[in-house]
Amino acid sequence: MNYFTNVDWYDIWMATLDTLLMLGGSLFFTVLLGLPLGVLLFMTGPKQMFERKGLYALLSFCVNVLRSLPFIILLIVMIPLTLLITGTSLGVAGAIPPLVAGATPFFARLVETALREVDRGIIEATQAMGASTRQIIVSALLPEARPGIIAAITVTAITLVSYTAMAGVVGAGGLGDLAIRYGYQRFQTDVMLVTVVLLLILVQILQSLGDRLVVHYSRK
Amino acid sequence: MIEFERVHKTYKVGGREITALEPCDLQIPQGQIFGLIGHSGAGKSTLLRLINRLEEPSGGRILVDGIDVTALPAKGLRQFRQKLGMIFQHFNLLSSKTVADNVAMPLKLAGEHTAAEIRTRVAMLLARVGLSDHADKYPAQLSGGQKQRVGIARALATSPKILLCDEATSALDPQTTAQVLQLLNELNRELNLTIVLITHEMDVIRRVCDQVAVMDAGQIVEQGPVAEVFLHPKHPTTRRFVFEAEQLDENEMANDFAQVQGRIVRLTFQGQATYAPLLGQIARQSGVDYSILGGRIDHIRDVPYGQLTLSLVGGDADAALAQLKAADVTVEVLRA
Known part of the structure; x- marks a missing residue:
């Protein structure tokens, strides 16, 4: 263990746990909010079933604003709102609202794109069967777009992993925070190496899990 | 019986009005196979979609068995559509569902049947179209002709009296086309099913239709029993279709x-x-x-x-x- 003199494995373990907590919590709420938002974007979009030019433009604008904001800024700007939602602006709980706010618009756009890939003929056939709008979404659109939506969740999860690295700003901890504070600011290269390798493993697991699920649900 | 009374359809594209269907009167008797033939853009696809209001008419009335379809509210329209079958050129099966689940879909959407009833009905329909062995496959594993037979089974799931066919054989090879047409022919007789089909091939009309309407530029230019129209075509468009089908050349x-x-x-x-x-x-x-x-x-x-x-x-x-x-x-x- 001579090479890893600076590494406190307990700290690493706690940081890993923090990263996983932030990832799990924020991914859950991102999908919960982003999926309906993506469906709404798709449905109100140009030439779709519920084309609403004004509403689509408004939603689209909000999504673009949130997406263009650097995450580190969002983290700080959101502090009052975060306090309101979770009661604290610090730690893992304080990081989740800005993470969700940062990832939801991104995820919603990916969902919108996945839904646009669904053959219009399938929507038409489902309409011709006498399906209600809710039935068209639940029984046709979402099942048909499932591989695309799983791929979107995968990409979003990986994006969230990199966002969590900045969550140290509000004291949320996590592997990225450890890498910045010890690895970068204190020149502890061994800590940097361990955290980066752990993040790499996490991303690898997420990506291959996502890819497998996509293959499993692809029937084309 | 399907009746069109002065039905017309115009679109607005960039401020300009485009006429897809000129005011049109049409009667399609119960139990007939009624063919609509025309080149692409002639308005036949619009006319077909007006029947189940996948296209909203710009004016006129459409009566199906005496019910004014054009006046139906959203819920009534959904119930009406549940009693109408439709098949498509590109089949439009759900790739994420098995053959059996595709066929079961209209029944599940209607929500009036138990799971056991649906299973029995699906098995019966798949047997009728000769696909019992393929119930658990996904559409991507089937040939074009098999996919269209799934489409037909799905369209007939709710026992409709009317089947709309949108270029149902245009994506199939000649042999498969013949099989699908044969199936439509049989279903028409067995179930007294009214079939409205659109096509650009005179041969499809000749093989299965009782009546035909020829469309050109948003208008029905000639209409009558197939034998009459096919053997004594009058309108230039009709003559072109017949000569094309028979590989004849007037010159x-x-x-x-x-x-x-x-x-x-x-x-x-x-x-x-x-x-x-x-x-x-x-x-x-x-x-x-x-x-x-x-x-x-x-x-x-x-x-x-x-x-x-x-x-x-x-x-x-x-x-x-x-x-x-x-x-x-x-x-x-x-x-x-």
Whole structure:
């Protein structure tokens, strides 16, 4: 263990746990909010079933604003709102609202794109069967777009992993925070190496899990 | 019975009005196979989609079994659509669902059946279209003809009285087309199913339809029983479709006629007259010599027909023609 003199494995373990907590919590709420938002974007979009030019433009604008904001800024700007939602602006709980706010618009756009890939003929056939709008979404659109939506969740999860690295700003901890504070600011290269390798493993697991699920649900 | 009363459809594209369907009156009787033929952009697809209001009419009324479809509110329209089957050129099956789940879909959406009822009905439908062994496959594992048969089973799931076919055979090869048309033919007779089909192939019309309407530039330009329209096309568009299907060329025919002497007549035989040895008999009796310039012999739906173009030389041609007319042969004199 001579090479890893600076590494406190307990700290690493706690940081890993923090990263996983932030990832799990924020991914859950991102999908919960982003999926309906993506469906709404798709449905109100140009030439779709519920084309609403004004509403689509408004939603689209909000999504673009949130997406263009650097995450580190969002983290700080959101502090009052975060306090309101979770009661604290610090730690893992304080990081989740800005993470969700940062990832939801991104995820919603990916969902919108996945839904646009669904053959219009399938929507038409489902309409011709006498399906209600809710039935068209639940029984046709979402099942048909499932591989695309799983791929979107995968990409979003990986994006969230990199966002969590900045969550140290509000004291949320996590592997990225450890890498910045010890690895970068204190020149502890061994800590940097361990955290980066752990993040790499996490991303690898997420990506291959996502890819497998996509293959499993692809029937084309 | 489907009735169109002054139904028309216009689109607005960039401030300009485009007419997809000129005001149109049409009656499609129960139990018939009704064909709509036209080139792409002729308005046939619009007309078909007006029946289940996948396209909203700009004006006029559409009555299906006396119910004004154009006046139905959203919920009523959904219930009406549940009682109407539709199949598509590209099948439009859900790739994420198995064959059985695709067929079950209209029943599940209607929400009026138990799971056991749905299973029984799906098994019966798949057996009817000959796909019982493929129930658990996904559409991507099937051939085009099999996919369309799944489409037909799905369309018939809720026991509709009307089936709309949108270019249902246009993506299939000739042999598969024949099988699918045969299936539609049988279903029409078994279930007294009204079938409205659109196509750009005269051959599809000839093989299965009772009535045909020819569309051009948003208008129905010719309409009638298939035998009448097919054997005696009047409108230029209809003539083009028929000549295309028969690989005939009007210019070539005119050239051929210039080479021969005597009268030129076209004889059309239908039903039993097709099989009778009329031509030889009558030629012997009247002393007329004939040469055959062209002809076609085939079936319209199940009725055999023959159409021959002859030049007549010598003998008593008038008597010969009178005898043919007496034997229910339609005689058209192309050159006196």
